[in-house]
Amino acid sequence: xxxxxxxxxxxxxxxxxxxxxxxxxxxxxxxxxxxxxxxxxxxxxxxxxxxxxxxxxxxxxxxxxxxxxxxxxxxxxxxxxxxxxxxxxxxxxxxxxxxxxxxxxxxxxxxxxxxxxxxxxxxxxxxxxxxxxxxxxxxxxxxxxxxxxxxxxxx
Numbered sequence: 061x062x063x064x065x066x067x068x069x070x071x072x073x074x075x076x077x078x079x080x081x082x083x084x085x086x087x088x089x090x091x092x093x094x095x096x097x098x099x100x101x102x103x104x105x106x107x108x109x110x111x112x113x114x115x116x117x118x119x120x121x122x123x124x125x126x127x128x129x130x131x132x133x134x135x136x137x138x139x140x141x142x143x144x145x146x147x148x149x150x151x152x153x154x155x156x157x158x159x160x161x162x163x164x165x166x167x168x169x170x171x172x173x174x175x176x177x178x179x180x181x182x183x184x185x186x187x188x189x190x191x192x193x194x195x196x197x198x199x200x201x202x203x204x205x206x207x208x209x210x211x212x213x214x215x
Contacts, residue, residue, distance in 0.1 A: 072151075073149075075140045075151050075152035075155060076089035076135075076140045076152075077089050077139065078143070084152070084154050084155040085136060085140075089140075090136070092135040092136040094131055094132040094134055095131050095162060096128075096129040096130060096131055096132055098168055100129060101117060102126060102168070103125070103126060104117045104127050105127035105128050105129035106129065107129070107132065126172075128160070128163050128164065128169055128172060129163070130156070130159040130160035130162070130163040131156075131163075137156070137159065140152040140155060140156055141195075144195050144198070145191070145195050148192065148193075150193065153195065153198035153199045153201075154202055156199050156202075158202075161203060161206040164207065173207060177210050178203055178204050178209050178210070179211070180194060180197040180200040180213060181196045182194065183195075183196070200213075
């Protein structure tokens with residue numbers, strides 16, 4: 061009974077648009093998700109029309125060898141990230157982790173499913189104190205649960 065009263069007073073909301081909705085994303089926002097489908101640059105994860113030299117990495121020197129971009133930073137993905145980071149809507153981590161997990165399912169990303177660990181990008185201690193959490197840790201925890209790859213926060 062208390063649970064029902066709680067949901068009447070504080071209904072679940074879509075993590076992208078904020079409208080009352082029982083799941084993480086309403087149908088409209090789900091339809092606006094823009095996954096980063098292959099082909100994508102194997103080094104930085106940027107979308108490409110065809111495999112070849114990536115313009116984004118051409119003159120860049122990264123401290124990593126491989127990246128995967130789960131979705132394009134636009135529409136529902138952008139709004140969910142903003143709501144997670146700046147409105148503290150922790151529920152937004154779940155659909156973002158699912159989007160990454162779907163990207164890991166592409167055959168070209170098979171080695172990532174055998175990774176030793178998921179390491180979230182650290183944020184400045186001031187930001188963490190202001191926000192109360194690290195958004196990449198939240199996404200990493202959910203991705204770790206989906207993939208069974210352990211998450212390491214102290215590396």
